[in-house]
Amino acid sequence: MAAPSPGPREVLAPSPEAGRRVATSSSSRGGLLWRLRDKQPRLGLFEIGPGHELHRLTCMMQAGLWAATQVSIDHPLLGPPTEEDFSEVMTQVQEGFELGTLAGPAFAWLRHSLGLAEKDYQASLGPGGPYLQFLSTSKSKASFFLSHDQRFFLKTQRRKEVRALLAHLPRYMQHLRRHPHSLLARLLGVHSLRVARGKKVGEAEAKRPGRRGQLQDEILSSLTPYPCPQKYFIIMQSVFYPASRISERYDIKGCEVSRWVDPAPEGSPLILVLKDLNFQGKTIYLGPQRSWLLRQMELDTAFLRELNVLDYSLLVAFHCLHKDERGPGSSLVLRTARSVQGVQSQDEPGAQNRRLLPEVPNALHILDGPEQRYFLGLVDLATVYGLRKRLEHLWKTLRYPGRTFSTVSPARYARRLYQWVEAHTE
Numbered sequence: 001m002a003a004p005s006p007g008p009r010e011v012l013a014p015s016p017e018a019g020r021r022v023a024t025s026s027s028s029r030g031g032l033l034w035r036l037r038d039k040q041p042r043l044g045l046f047e048i049g050p051g052h053e054l055h056r057l058t059c060m061m062q063a064g065l066w067a068a069t070q071v072s073i074d075h076p077l078l079g080p081p082t083e084e085d086f087s088e089v090m091t092q093v094q095e096g097f098e099l100g101t102l103a104g105p106a107f108a109w110l111r112h113s114l115g116l117a118e119k120d121y122q123a124s125l126g127p128g129g130p131y132l133q134f135l136s137t138s139k140s141k142a143s144f145f146l147s148h149d150q151r152f153f154l155k156t157q158r159r160k161e162v163r164a165l166l167a168h169l170p171r172y173m174q175h176l177r178r179h180p181h182s183l184l185a186r187l188l189g190v191h192s193l194r195v196a197r198g199k200k201v202g203e204a205e206a207k208r209p210g211r212r213g214q215l216q217d218e219i220l221s222s223l224t225p226y227p228c229p230q231k232y233f234i235i236m237q238s239v240f241y242p243a244s245r246i247s248e249r250y251d252i253k254g255c256e257v258s259r260w261v262d263p264a265p266e267g268s269p270l271i272l273v274l275k276d277l278n279f280q281g282k283t284i285y286l287g288p289q290r291s292w293l294l295r296q297m298e299l300d301t302a303f304l305r306e307l308n309v310l311d312y313s314l315l316v317a318f319h320c321l322h323k324d325e326r327g328p329g330s331s332l333v334l335r336t337a338r339s340v341q342g343v344q345s346q347d348e349p350g351a352q353n354r355r356l357l358p359e360v361p362n363a364l365h366i367l368d369g370p371e372q373r374y375f376l377g378l379v380d381l382a383t384v385y386g387l388r389k390r391l392e393h394l395w396k397t398l399r400y401p402g403r404t405f406s407t408v409s410p411a412r413y414a415r416r417l418y419q420w421v422e423a424h425t426e
Contacts, residue, residue: 064099
């Protein structure tokens with residue numbers, strides 16, 4: 001029998017004016033000029049202004065995230081997350097919608113461990129500026145957004161993907177504690193969003209399932225007490241940040257089927273994320289840091305293999321370093337303590353695979369070679385190798401004889417992606 005759930009945690013109810021402020025300030029900028037500006041690409045991104053089909057959705061996301069982050073600001077954690085923290089669901093209702101925050105205290109602790117101030121997180125994701133729509137080359141039906149400062153990446157997720165992420169969350173955080181310089185993308189929050197019905201503005205409640213075994217079902221069912229439109233989305237630290245000097249971006253899976261993207265025309269402001277076949281003939285030159293990268297890929301892909309997941313990607317981007325940025329005497333300094341504050345582990349220090357980190361924002365996803373700076377990160381960690389994927393593997397084996405495709409066993413997937421990195425680095 002499940003343990004009785006404690007009463008609702010007292011939290012700051014979201015301001016009813018927050019959502020109205022976003023909608024009012026956005027609508028006041030309407031008109032022909034704004035709509036035309038919204039259609040112009042900005043480094044492959046589009047501002048989601050009035051008239052955009054996703055404008056109302058993103059305004060609700062901004063107002064909801066502002067209020068959700070305010071809770072963690074007003075009630076900071078006093079220690080590492082407990083089992084109950086991983087199971088908590090907080091629901092906050094504003095005018096016209098409600099936002100669910102899943103495992104909020106656990107994610108707040110992870111943000112703290114990365115040295116990310118909650119006020120900065122709130123300012124980036126709140127109503128301070130329009131979200132940017134990211135034009136993805138992915139075949140999924142997900143929507144992709146960036147915060148206005150491009151620091152955080154938001155992506156809609158299916159229910160089963162959210163289930164997998166929540167199930168893996170304790171082990172994911174343990175892996176980051178053991179390997180603080182991991183290439184895994186830093187997942188910073190998981191939320192639900194739905195049009196609210198039957199509740200008053202300003203209500204807020206927190207629910208904690210009783211047993212860890214009930215975590216996924218109770219968290220997800222608690223968010224759907226009545227039929228209504230609903231979306232799930234995740235927030236993570238953008239791998240491609242800061243993006244101002246990035247010249248090329250790639251999404252690598254280590255296979256060939258459906259792994260080509262037609263590049264943007266020369267001179268076009270549109271920047272696309274290219275794929276494996278576009279990378280042919282290129283090499284990542286790392287010099288002495290290559291051994292670190294290979295070891296970290298080995299550690300991270302072994303962890304993902306243990307989770308029985310596949311179809312994740314290695315994001316790769318690069319830009320040229322200026323002369324004064326090259327070499328250990330310029331921009332590279334030993335920043336281990338400051339960059340990964342709070343996540344160092346005293347266990348197995350030899351397995352942590354630490355490295356020199358550049359003195360830049362987002363240092364954990366940046367690796368400097370002799371002449372170029374590389375942005376690297378493993379993303380899309382929620383696809384489990386279940387019956388559907390096994391059947392897909394059999395079908396693709398018949399459909400693409402002798403060719404490599406993404407749907408293979410987690411062990412083969414991990415090994416193949418590691419081998420791709422080994423073959424494309426020097």
